[in-house]
Amino acid sequence: MITTDICIIGAGPVGLFAVFEAGLLKMRCHLIDALPVIGGQLAEIYPQKPIYDIPGAPGIIAEDLVKNLYMQIEEFKPGFTLGERVEFLEKQQDESYLVKTNEGTEVHCQVVVIAAGLGSFEPRKPAVERLEYFEGKGVHYMVRKPEQFRDQNVVLAGGGDSALDWTVFLAGIASRVTLVHRGDTFRGAPDSAEKVFELAEKGKIDLILQAQVSSLGGNGVLKEVSITGNDKSVVKVPTDHFIPLFGLSPKLGPIADWNLGVEKSAIIVDTFDYSTNIERIYAIGDINTYPGKLKLILCGFHEAAIMMQSAFKYIYPDQKLSFKYTTVNGVNPF
Amino acid sequence: MISITVEEYNGERRKLEVPVDMGLSLMEVLKAYEYDIQATCGGMALCATCHIEVLEGADKLPESNDSELATLDTLPDVDINSRLSCQLRPDDHMDGLVIRIKALQDS
Numbered sequence: 001m002i003t004t005d006i007c008i009i010g011a012g013p014v015g016l017f018a019v020f021e022a023g024l025l026k027m028r029c030h031l032i033d034a035l036p037v038i039g040g041q042l043a044e045i046y047p048q049k050p051i052y053d054i055p056g057a058p059g060i061i062a063e064d065l066v067k068n069l070y071m072q073i074e075e076f077k078p079g080f081t082l083g084e085r086v087e088f089l090e091k092q093q094d095e096s097y098l099v100k101t102n103e104g105t106e107v108h109c110q111v112v113v114i115a116a117g118l119g120s121f122e123p124r125k126p127a128v129e130r131l132e133y134f135e136g137k138g139v140h141y142m143v144r145k146p147e148q149f150r151d152q153n154v155v156l157a158g159g160g161d162s163a164l165d166w167t168v169f170l171a172g173i174a175s176r177v178t179l180v181h182r183g184d185t186f187r188g189a190p191d192s193a194e195k196v197f198e199l200a201e202k203g204k205i206d207l208i209l210q211a212q213v214s215s216l217g218g219n220g221v222l223k224e225v226s227i228t229g230n231d232k233s234v235v236k237v238p239t240d241h242f243i244p245l246f247g248l249s250p251k252l253g254p255i256a257d258w259n260l261g262v263e264k265s266a267i268i269v270d271t272f273d274y275s276t277n278i279e280r281i282y283a284i285g286d287i288n289t290y291p292g293k294l295k296l297i298l299c300g301f302h303e304a305a306i307m308m309q310s311a312f313k314y315i316y317p318d319q320k321l322s323f324k325y326t327t328v329n330g331v332n333p334f
Numbered sequence: 335m336i337s338i339t340v341e342e343y344n345g346e347r348r349k350l351e352v353p354v355d356m357g358l359s360l361m362e363v364l365k366a367y368e369y370d371i372q373a374t375c376g377g378m379a380l381c382a383t384c385h386i387e388v389l390e391g392a393d394k395l396p397e398s399n400d401s402e403l404a405t406l407d408t409l410p411d412v413d414i415n416s417r418l419s420c421q422l423r424p425d426d427h428m429d430g431l432v433i434r435i436k437a438l439q440d441s
Contacts, residue, residue, distance in 0.1 A: 045381050046375055046378060118372055126411070158408065160404070161408075181407075246410040249381075249382075264370065
């Protein structure tokens with residue numbers, strides 16, 4: 001079990017900066033994020049886009065902002081649990097919380113901060129017959145351990161960058177790779193697309209265009225996929241694995257079940273300190289709502305600063321909080 | 335002002351009055367009418383959470399640019415009339431357009 005002062009759900013820009021504001025008050029943080037990397041939307045959706053409204057950082061590229069935020073908080077030694085989704089918040093007898101993820105990780109903390117943006121990024125699932133039945137029995141929505149596909153037959157579906165990149169990568173590992181794509185061109189990444197066409201021409205992979213996987217077959221474990229062409233013709237391809245890669249979409253997920261006040265997929269907070277209706281649970285950044293709310297990174301930064309001042313009383317109940325400037329006191333790392 | 339019709343998934347149709355002089359994208363118009371579209375990326379054609387299907391009037395729309403096509407390519411449920419509403423700017427040619435909001439079905 002991990003023990004910390006504050007558990008932050010969401011390692012996007014606001015969750016990251018919250019570590020800094022907590023650190024100034026000598027409070028330690030552990031962050032959990034469903035994505036395998038830090039940065040949230042900035043990493044997953046628009047890493048290369050410039051952001052123009054970060055004070056003092058004009059036109060900063062999203063992934064650079066993430067790097068800078070990490071540099072800024074590094075000395076406060078935050079812990080990270082990445083690639084796991086928080087499922088439960090359990091209140092303990094002494095009012096503290098136990099935060100549990102889908103992979104069984106447990107974080108014990110005094111305060112929970114939800115900085116989860118629009119929720120956790122979940123894979124988009126295509127409409128394929130018996131898809132959910134074969135989850136964990138041959139169906140994978142992301143490639144975590146490429147080695148597990150060595151000398152196996154793999155069918156991938158999708159037309160985006162990740163479908164192309166994994167097709168190229170797995171071609172060197174798997175015994176047979178088939179890529180199924182609804183269109184007849186790939187418009188995302190010309191370089192990867194060229195490689196895929198080249199592998200197909202050389203007979204190293206099977207490329208099935210203008211078609212989609214329509215159903216899965218097997219008894220207990222996946223044995224074959226049925227692929228239906230745009231012309232309605234059906235072919236069956238024997239396979240051990242099916243990997244549909246259609247990107248990620250944010251979902252509020254388990255947060256909706258935690259008895260928090262929620263309005264239109266956002267958590268209602270008191271603007272006095274961005275606390276929710278449950279004591280010791282705060283919500284900051286895009287996930288919260290209040291009269292006049294603006295979904296801006298800079299507003300999330302402000303919310304993090306105010307919120308941490310309020311959380312101090314739960315971490316240091318016997319101490320009086322005195323406000324200090326970094327210009328006067330500097331930053332004192334752990 | 336033009337009118338654009340949204341077909342709900344129960345088949346009901348709702349006609350929206352849409353201004354053409356306010357510089358809004360169709361995604362922003364739909365949000366203003368309180369459709370629960372996430373529009374995660376805010377209109378950069380990157381997240382596909384404003385995906386619509388054009389039922390009538392697709393031929394009157396400007397063609398998709400490369401970034402819109404690339405993002406549509408990543409989706410499991412695109413068809414020939416799929417568009418990202420953040421990339422459409424309502425103008426007089428779009429009067430009478432009929433759409434379905436795929437993004438609401440997906441979520």
